[in-house]
Amino acid sequence: MGLRPRHPAGGSRKLRLPQVVNFDWLHQMTGARLRADILAGLTGAAIVLPQAVAFAAIAGLPPEYGLFTAMVPPVIAALFGSSLVMVSGPTTAISAVVFSALVGEMEPGSPEFVSGAILLALMAGVIQLCLALARAGRLAGFVSHSVMIGFTGAAAILIAVSQLGPALGLASTSAYGIIDRLMAVGANLSTTNPIAVLSAAVTLVTVVLFRRYLPRWPGFLIAIVAGTLVVMPFGEAAEGMAFVGALPSAYPVFAWPSLGIGSWTEMLESAFAIALIGLLEAIAIGRSMAHKTRTDFDANREVLGQGLSNVTGSLFQCYPASGSFTRSGVNLESGATSPMAAISAALFLVVMVALFRSYVGLVPIAAIAGLILYVAYKLIDLAEIRHLARTSRTETAIAALTFAVGLAANLELAIYVGVLASLAVFLNRSANPVLAVGAPDASGDHRTIRNAELFDLPECPATLILRLDGPLFFGSVDTINARLRSLARQRPEQINLILILHGVGEVDLAGVELLEIEAGRRRAAGGDLFVVCHYPPLAERLRRLGLAVILGEDRLFRNKGAAISATVDNIAPDTCAYCDARVFAECAARPDRRIGGTV
Structure with missing residues (x-):
């Protein structure tokens, strides 16, 4: 696949020792x-x-x-x-x-x-x-x-x-x-x-x-x-x-x-x-x-x-x-x-x-x-x-806590407390990634998926688009699953799900198991799960964890356009025939009741 590091024939990767003394400052x-x-x-x-x-x-x-x-x-x-x-x-x-x-x-x-x-x-x-x-x-x-x-x-x-x-x-x-x-x-x-x-x-x-x-x-x-x-x-x-x-x-x-x-x-x-x-x-x-x-x-x-x-x-x-x-x-x-x-x-x-x-x-x-x-x-x-005070309340609180401990106790303890507070914030953010609802924005020359709720964009009645910004690992699966279940209750007719793994820096077996469960739920309702992954190393990681076997290679995509095209093909013709939204360009090729249910 071209994803593994290549080494000279007949050789092995050598251990690269760090540079012990750096005299770059002397040259300047x-x-x-x-x-x-x-x-x-x-x-x-x-x-x-x-x-x-x-x-x-x-x-x-x-x-x-x-x-x-x-x-x-x-x-x-x-x-x-x-x-x-x-x-x-x-x-x-x-x-x-x-x-x-x-x-x-x-x-x-x-x-x-x-x-x-x-x-x-x-x-x-x-x-x-x-x-x-x-x-x-x-x-x-x-x-x-x-x-x-x-x-x-x-x-x-x-x-x-x-x-x-x-x-x-x-x-x-x-x-x-x-x-x-x-x-x-x-x-x-x-x-x-x-x-x-x-x-x-x-x-x-x-x-x-x-x-x-x-x-x-x-x-x-x-x-x-x-x-x-x-x-x-x-x-x-x-x-x-x-x-x-x-x-x-x-x-x-x-x-x-x-x-x-x-x-x-x-x-x-x-x-x-x-x-x-x-x-x-x-x-x-x-x-x-x-x-x-x-x-x-x-x-x-x-x-x-x-x-x-x-x-x-x-x-x-x-x-x-x-x-x-x-x-x-x-x-x-x-x-x-x-x-x-x-x-x-x-x-x-x-x-x-x-x-x-x-x-x-x-x-x-x-x-x-x-x-x-x-x-x-x-x-x-x-x-x-x-x-710092203008830009982030959380970071300001961490700075204030570190400052207070440094004055009340000592600087060493202040560092420990500050690091633990930063770690707690990091873990909280990692466990609560952003899962935003998206929809195509037709105002531009190119198809762009934007936040549907923020920009008040119309959505496909049969397809839910979600963008995940954050890790997909054991620490975040509960939060992501709760969000998916909430959306499923609110939008039962959107049986297809396009999941865009945009800012996912880490994925593990627990994350893949969550996708497997979600795919099963979608398929039981007559829909399916379509995963978009732009980053090749992440896509390879998902394949190694077995996602391609679980979903099928035809449900993994490197761009949104291919995923949307596959999703539209998966929508029942009767559903499209009675749809007035027509949010995707691919909808033009689907049946329309206004012209007798034919293209």
Whole structure:
């Protein structure tokens, strides 16, 4: 039939391995893009430096391990992942999971604790590589655009709230949720540091002005410098503020992870959770960034990149890493165009630790907070939210649900809930396909079947035309059967049925059995079932399921005209003789009582 793939004679189909590294972005590199990426990398390094130290503390690790994780995994993920602008490295969620996984068995900061965190990176990376081989990235298709809008909005609010305390110069707290953080800020407002507020405000205003009026300038870096310089004249009065502080002079070196740490059963459970959360974050961020940059995103390749980054990182004393929403947002807003920005950020971080440790230590945390507040604001796409609200109530509800769960619980749970809600909507739509009544529209030059009820078109008294838009499978047969029975009760004289399988993407044995039952009912009433299938692979699928044997080859058609002609021939002459509708062109050749029952 010519439907099967053909292979060279004497050979077999070879397994085509996916392209592991894609350097298409390198071929498109220009001098302007390289400069933009380098400047974005410089800004990213300035941002990740204090964050890496803070995240290491959250994970219960010495600060240098946060720096290691910000140097190695981002490079591997940028080279082997799919996103052009996403930045990987240490994150809040992963750091918190690492701490909770190890704190019951080991002392935070101890050599055993460090070895356990590195082993978790290796385990999580191996799990992610296995998921990549299983092409689990395809499951990211269930993370709909509406889920991403809700996820991004919740992430932006959470990021902004997390920076209110540092921007006001308040002492750090252990509060995690948005309500707890807002309450902690409210309870400590009396201790607000005016100098910290000034630093955050100067940084925020500077970046806004540069992004608006001088977008080609390194506005983020200039803003950080401005937020730092404005504090210096205050001298001792600013000593109570939080600064990045002195950095350790340490760099990642190759070392095999210790495999004899902790209980392997418990470690594997924690590693699996870390692997899933990390992939969930990375895929969600990658798709969000791809939407903003209007570029392609391969979720399965990103799974591979994240797995390789964690496995490689574990060999260089790194703890588990994933995509970072904050740093990816900064990277994008800084003008990054390719993975070179993330690579540059890692290299600049190495240089900063080597040469400018003392200067970087002078940067106020409030200045970093002001910059991140701007990034959080830019993450919210108000135009996209308004467009979604105008076009789909269902998708708006999914986005709102994802947003609410993200604020009330956490971002990981928000993704799960959003995906489940999208899946529920998908299943509901699949189980309730559209089965529309059609009729010929004689107003045009060509015969067109339109919605008879919508366009108020006359129908053949003996023939019902239905168009199915949706899958014909076990999940939808009950709905389709109920619709067929309802139409049969309403139109008992329309004993012939022309079923046009227009938008049927899936058909299974249950669907074919439904057609067999319907054909039996129609034939028992003196009519028949005629199936129109334009798409050759679908027609071949129906034949393989036995529909041609059940109905007969003369009841399967590739175009509506042939089906209508066969249907008209199946109508009793007496029926046509007393019919005034004459909706088909073929009706002209049928008996007409007005001319004595002859042609």
